[in-house]
């Protein structure tokens with residue numbers, strides 16, 4: 138059975154260069170683990186690629202950081218990037234040092250012993266995988282691949298991508314994978330903004346095209362991970378990532394469903410989840426919320442659903458979870474309408490503040506954030522909307538840019554909707570009365586302000 142609809146597959150990169158003449162270098166066989174003498178290129182210096190580059194530089198490895206965006210390279214050089222404090226310290230140590238070369242020129246990839254591809258894999262407005270960045274990055278990696286190089290694809294993608302986008306164009310150049318170059322897939326498990334989930338403390342999965350590809354890729358990744366778990370093929374590794382994030386999507390949809398049920402019974406869902414989490418086996422706690430955002434959960438399961446479309450195998454559970462997740466921000470707005478009505482106010486004309494717009498606490502990332510849908514829906518319903526977020530100064534709504542509210546505590550709101558509560562931010566103005574400042578009504582879509590006197594649960 139072919140799972141990828143042939144017509145929907147990305148076009149294979151067109152080969153324009155002559156086949157390589159391979160001259161084995163004396164050092165062409167790398168050691169089992171990457172040595173400080175090695176050079177590793179990172180393609181795509183975003184939320185995943187930049188911390189990975191910094192971790193390798195910290196391990197003493199010479200890193201070539203390649204990104205097509207001069208804007209991004211400039212922001213990295215200036216230190217104006219969204220990183221954990223520990224990674225900011227690493228960036229300060231390595232920016233401008235001989236261990237970290239930043240370049241927009243893909244030809245520099247040819248100087249590397251190993252190449253790691255970390256470019257974005259979003260979905261478009263119709264939830265169809267947008268493979269443009271991945272296809273372009275793989276095409277340039279294949280075009281500049283050097284004999285003996287180890288190439289690892291890490292971007293989340295459909296099953297079969299590594300062979301389609303790397304092995305095939307390398308073969309078209311006359312490079313035999315497993316003999317001349319070494320190719321593997323290894324999914325990223327980075328958790329931006331969460332210091333407890335450092336990549337160095339997290340195991341990594343690797344699936345090479347051949348056992349030698351796995352061995353070399355595992356060796357390259359070993360200094361950046363707690364352990365390396367080798368699977369039998371790139372397809373198994375690609376599917377591992379899709380399972381990890383689909384698992385989260387399904388469980389978040391279930392947590393939201395239980396939150397709605399709990400409200401009907403007048404039970405606190407957080408108490409229920411906390412209680413269930415005391416079971417030492419067979420349960421993992423997922424929290425309800427206003428929806429999901431970021432570059433993973435709202436996107437990755439669609440790579441699988443897209444691939445299955447029109448085939449014999451269906452994934453109805455995944456489909457239902459993704460539909461339920463997508464509907465969640467609209468449910469927040471409907472609940473806001475209800476809460477306002479209970480307080481004698483129509484949504485049209487109401488002043489509504491969204492507390493936090495980043496897709497999760499501790500990051501400035503608003504990609505796919507439910508907050509954007511909520512702001513748009515509220516505005517379309519006639520509300521006057523504003524937001525406050527200590528990490529995000531501006532968002533783009535369908536009506537244009539909207540800047541963070543300078544004085545959220547000092548402004549009277551008809552309703553405050555909690556969305557993302559960043560650690561260390563003072564929200565006492567929602568929970569503790571102060572002279573001359575009545576407490577606003579709070580719709581707690583983040584399920585995080587149990588002590589707000591005027592709290593309404595989602």
Ligand SMILES: NC(=O)c1ccc[n+]([C@@H]2O[C@H](COP(=O)([O-])OP(=O)(O)OC[C@H]3O[C@@H](n4cnc5c(N)ncnc54)[C@H](O)[C@@H]3O)[C@@H](O)[C@H]2O)c1
Pocket residue numbers: 180181182183184185186203204205206209255256257258270271273274275291292293294325326327328329431432433
């Ligand atoms: N962000 C996360 O939390 C996370 C976690 C695990 C896995 N992932 C996966 O990792 C991959 C990268 O995600 P991200 O969040 O780091 O993306 P990102 O958007 O933060 O960064 C990607 C970078 O790649 C650059 N780029 C785009 N096309 C390029 C090309 N052809 N050549 C070189 N550079 C190019 C962009 O300019 C950008 O700076 C995705 O597949 C994502 O699903 C992300």
